[in-house]
Amino acid sequence: MNDLHLIQYNTTLSKDELAFLKQKEKKDRKQLYLVANVLMVFCFACPFAGSWILALDGETTEFSLTNYFIGVIFLLLLSTFALYWTYKKYLYKVQQDIHHASKIIKAAIITRKQYMPENNKYYFYLTNAIKLSIEVTDQDYRKWEVGEEIQIETTPYSKQYLGYH
Numbered sequence: 001m002n003d004l005h006l007i008q009y010n011t012t013l014s015k016d017e018l019a020f021l022k023q024k025e026k027k028d029r030k031q032l033y034l035v036a037n038v039l040m041v042f043c044f045a046c047p048f049a050g051s052w053i054l055a056l057d058g059e060t061t062e063f064s065l066t067n068y069f070i071g072v073i074f075l076l077l078l079s080t081f082a083l084y085w086t087y088k089k090y091l092y093k094v095q096q097d098i099h100h101a102s103k104i105i106k107a108a109i110i111t112r113k114q115y116m117p118e119n120n121k122y123y124f125y126l127t128n129a130i131k132l133s134i135e136v137t138d139q140d141y142r143k144w145e146v147g148e149e150i151q152i153e154t155t156p157y158s159k160q161y162l163g164y165h
Contacts, residue, residue, distance in 0.1 A: 007107035025094045039079040047071030093158035128152050
């Protein structure tokens, strides 16, 4: 049986790969801004709606500005934390990949080949921890055999799959 030796090296991203990451960053940033806008409306509307629900329930106290702002501040802090965590977990990593403009190339061993007749696609299953299976062309499916080594390209921070060779 083949011994698996970790072979990994860094190299510069191609123009197409950098363009792909910039497009992904733009899409993710736009989506984060959309979520931030929705959360902002939610932060101000929920305490107001809560006051109206209490009023409709027969609560005789009038609208409390203090309670409203406490609710708004609490929801704003919660939303800010959630947005920051989401930014650091996803968008920031893609931005780091763009900034450093590098990719990792790792060797992996093909452990299984599979054809899926339902969608007419070919797959390799690998020993790579980041990418366990990849879709390949029918020519590569016929060219490579189980046990052979394949090179997987990923970004170092966001772990985006860029391709194989």
